[in-house]
Amino acid sequence: MTTPAVVFDMDGVLVDSEPLWMRARKDLVRAGGGRWHADAETAMMGVSSGVWSAYMRDRLELQHYTAEQIRADVLDRMVGLYRQDVPLLPGARAAVDAAASRWPIAIASGSDRVLLDTVLSTTRLGRCFAATVAGDEVSEGKPHPMIYDEACRRLGADPRQCVAVEDSGAGISSALAAGLKVVAVPRPGFAPKPEILARATVVLPDLTGLDADRVAAVMAHAPPDSAHPTASTR
Numbered sequence: 001m002t003t004p005a006v007v008f009d010m011d012g013v014l015v016d017s018e019p020l021w022m023r024a025r026k027d028l029v030r031a032g033g034g035r036w037h038a039d040a041e042t043a044m045m046g047v048s049s050g051v052w053s054a055y056m057r058d059r060l061e062l063q064h065y066t067a068e069q070i071r072a073d074v075l076d077r078m079v080g081l082y083r084q085d086v087p088l089l090p091g092a093r094a095a096v097d098a099a100a101s102r103w104p105i106a107i108a109s110g111s112d113r114v115l116l117d118t119v120l121s122t123t124r125l126g127r128c129f130a131a132t133v134a135g136d137e138v139s140e141g142k143p144h145p146m147i148y149d150e151a152c153r154r155l156g157a158d159p160r161q162c163v164a165v166e167d168s169g170a171g172i173s174s175a176l177a178a179g180l181k182v183v184a185v186p187r188p189g190f191a192p193k194p195e196i197l198a199r200a201t202v203v204l205p206d207l208t209g210l211d212a213d214r215v216a217a218v219m220a221h222a223p224p225d226s227a228h229p230t231a232s233t234r
Helices: 018-031 049-059 067-084 092-100 113-123 146-155 169-178 212-219
Strands: 006-008 105-108 131-133 163-166 181-184
Touching: 006 092, 006 146, 018 049, 018 067, 049 067, 067 113, 092 105, 092 212, 105 146, 131 146, 146 169, 163 169, 163 212, 169 181, 181 212
Parallel strands: 006 105, 006 163, 105 131, 163 181
Antiparallel strands: none
16 A cells, blocks of 8 residues: 655755756866757756756857766756755745654655765754655656656555656656656746646645645645646746
8 A cells, every 4th residue: 555755855855956957067167168048947957967968068068068067067066066056945844844753755866876865964954854866876867757667666655646746847747747746946037838737736836835734735636637748848
């Protein structure tokens, strides 16, 4: 018998990481003689390290680096920034504590394991999570459902009884495709396409209103349509 559960994304949901990602990536582009594009931040949001490192190589004119070198450099910069401070978003700690008080909870993050573990240890949130899945532990990143499938498997939970908390179009599509219901907390200025956001069970401006009763109401909602778009998710 499975139990309901809650699965959180990390970047943009629990952690205000986008300014740090942009800083780390821009610093590498500047040091490597590349060229930053206006749409680069949006293009790399919510995707796996393999996708964004290839994007930086090919689109930001860093062809003299391999994608793996780009990935390693940016991750090293991010670890250094997180060790200085992890900027939790408003309501993040309370939402995690509220969910963990009623259900097993997990993280399904597109970030690599080294960043996930750094965030959890620095913030001391690691004690709350029964399972965590990092982007480099699955072969297909969001919007593919694999990471949510794996999070539910590690929890021993039926995805149809679970709730995902997501901010990006790629993340919402991933969770829906795996069969979870979705609480969407889109980041200002980076909201998913309206047709994707409309498929979430509830949309909140931030996590400050996400208490256990709100999560329970989402769990009781009719199951979502599991078909999801795999094209542009932003």
